[in-house]
Amino acid sequence: MRLAPRFRPTAALTRRSMILLGATLALGGCGFEPLYGHHGGANATGEFDADLASVKVGLIPNRMGQQLAISLRDSFNPTGVSVPTRYMLEVGLTTYRNDLGIRADSTAVRSEVIVVASYRLTDVNAKKQVISGSTRAVSAFDILDNAYATTVAQQDAGERALEVIADDLRERVAVYIREQRAAARGA
DSSP states (O other): OOOOOOOOOOHHHHHHHHHHHHHHHHHHHTTOOOSSSOOSSBOTTSOBOHHHHTEEEOOOOHHHHHHHHHHHHHHHOTTOOOOOOOEEEEEEEEEEEEEEEEOTTSOEEEEEEEEEEEEEEEETTTTEEEEEEEEEEEEEEEOOSSHHHHHHHHHHHHHHHHHHHHHHHHHHHHHHHHHHHHHHHHO
16 A cells, blocks of 8 residues: 655745735835725724714715715714814715616616715915816616605615715725825834
8 A cells, every 4th residue: 555645845835925915014014005905993903093083074065965975074083083173075976877878769778876075185384275176987777667666776786876976085085194194204
């Protein structure tokens, strides 16, 4: 009876493993913070981020605007700690509906919700605009025979688009604050 040969790592496999281990250790020691890894008022180490919590979100009209404002407030300051306002985020929201799939009898079977948010972040102390721009998200839904089901599907598509908008705005503001913090340390 012959036994299976014992596995012996080759020199190339061992070398690759060592390079991968070295790269992983170097990346961990360089102060790397994942951009999309954590959302909220605490930074990657779990500490409270007062700069991010100091962002006040202005009123955004209509129901979708209210949902966006609540999402942004909760992500900037999830614990609700009272922090003096340093930045003011103003957002304008526009929503469009576009029918895509059209049957031979000219009725739509598929539609999309397009949400466009224009934003402006102002430094309250310096009384100047620091960043501005716009972002957009598209989410699709089926148009069903039941009008209520179609309305619910459209609302769900709008909420999914708002989540994308909220994530994008959150990241843009967080990147700006991180850049300002790094510039202050380097100065």
